[in-house]
Amino acid sequence: MAMRCAYVRTQSADDPLSGLVVGDLPDPGSPAEGWLPVDVRAAALNHHDLWSLRGVGLPSERLPMVLGTDAAGTLGDGTEVVVHAVIASSSWTGEETLDPRRTLLSELHPGTLAERVWVPARNVVPKAPELSWAEAACLPTAYLTAYRMLFDAADLRPGHTVLVQGAGGGVATAAIVLGRAAGLRVWVTSRSEAKRDRALEVGAHQAFPVGARMPEQVDAVLETVGEATWGHSLRSLRPGGTVAVAGATSGAMPPAELSRVFFRSLRIVGTTMGTREQLRDLQQLLVATGTRPLIDTVVPLAETGTALGRMASGEVSGKLVVDIVGESGPQR
Known part of the structure; x- marks a missing residue:
């Protein structure tokens, strides 16, 4: 057939x-x-x-x-x-x-x-x-990946601050939508002023040019860009903070900056997609909050x-x- x-x-x-x-x-x-x-x-x-x-x-x-x-x-x-x-x-x-x-x-x-x-x-x-x-x-790719990055890899809770690198991508946009719905303070970066403006429209609290100094250090960074933003991601984290990594569109081999990682007790957590149970929980988050x-x-x-x-x-x-x-x- x-x-x-x-x-x-x-x-x-x-x-x-x-x-x-x-x-x-x-x-x-x-x-x-x-x-x-x-x-x-x-x-x-x-x-x-x-x-x-x-x-x-x-x-x-x-x-x-x-x-x-x-x-x-x-x-x-x-x-x-x-x-x-x-x-x-x-x-x-x-x-x-x-x-x-x-x-x-x-x-x-x-x-x-x-x-x-x-x-x-x-x-x-x-x-x-x-x-x-x-x-x-x-839901099954971009939104599930963002959900797992936010709430599993980065282990964020309402009131925490997350920096999303590379606003405009599918996972980044999903992270803005879901993070705002879950009570996170969501900051984003982008080289494009238009993409920064759009990120604010869909739920980001603040948007910055790539590499800009943050008003304060954040609890976690969602990293899908890689080489172009990696150093900025590490510098933006509070001591004990987490970088959740699910991609490297600009290159996968940035300087490791291991001294910063161990002196500040930073966590680097790789994550890919999500589980069947997380796909179910993602739907329940959307239903409970009215977010789509x-x-x-x-x-x-x-x-x-x-x-x-x-x-x-x-x-x-x-x-x-x-x-x-x-x-x-x-x-x-």
């Missing part, structure tokens, strides 16, 4: 969108016992999709590969679910993010930008009925390429969501 989807046919580092196809592929069916199909209602886009089109993290021998890590949809009995994107290996029994053989959907197994996606039964989480399909689809993911645009599946082009150019403020069932056209 064929299904409509957005998939990688070829890869190009210079022109990634040239290898994107929106068309029909056979339904892959269950790859193993215990997997089940989810009929996708909405799926969110991530930079991971662009990396796959560029040939990063997705070997060419796995093509064609359906894109997408995030989705919300229904099971065969009509149960509304959110898809957890972290796929542990079949023999793994611990926390899925610690499995050295874990993958994300669209790396080894077909992704969520399709009418149907197959996942292990443990990878579906009941969708909170208060959330729309588009809102729920935003920031959505830039919802587009039909046919316009996936246009949306990814906007993402590649940095024009996006909030999540880009694909309406798989085609119930809504482009909207802002």
Whole structure:
């Protein structure tokens, strides 16, 4: 049986969108016992999709590969679910993010930008009925990563101050929204005045140019930029503070500054994605506070390429969501 989807046919580092196809592929069916199909209602886009089109993290021998890590949809009995994107290996029994053989959907197994996606039964989480399909689809990557950085890796509590480096990125925007909802004082940095202004609009308390001296030292820094901001992150921390690291877009090998780390008892905590239980708790935070993911645009599946082009150019403020069932056209 064929299904409509957005998939990688070829890869190009210079022109990634040239290898994107929106068309029909056979339904892959269950790859193993215990997997089940989810009929996708909405799926969110991530930079991971662009990396796959560029040939990063997705070997060419796995093509064609359906894109997408995030989705919300229904099971065969009509149960509304959110898809957890972290796929542990079949023999793994611990926390899925610690499995050295874990993958994300669209790396080894077909992704969520399709009418149907197959996942292990443990990878579906009941969708909170208060959330729309588009809102729920935003959660499994950027918002889950931000949630885990804030409340697990950095161990922040209401009233604490957090510095989010690189305002404007998907995880950074999610951290602003969630941090404000949880009663944190949220400060951000960006080279772009427009992105600083936008961060203030969506919930940041203060916004600064990259490298600026902070009014006071902070309890934690969320670091996804890496080399360009690393020294500033360490200087901005109070003694005993924490840097939660989930990415390094500007380079992964900054000076370690170990003397500062041990003299000031700083904690550096790496973190990747989140767990099924944290995805459930994230939904409950949104429901309890009335906060919702920031959505830039919802587009039909046919316009996936246009949306990814906007993402590649940095024009996006909030999540880009694909309406798989085609119930809504482009909207802002």
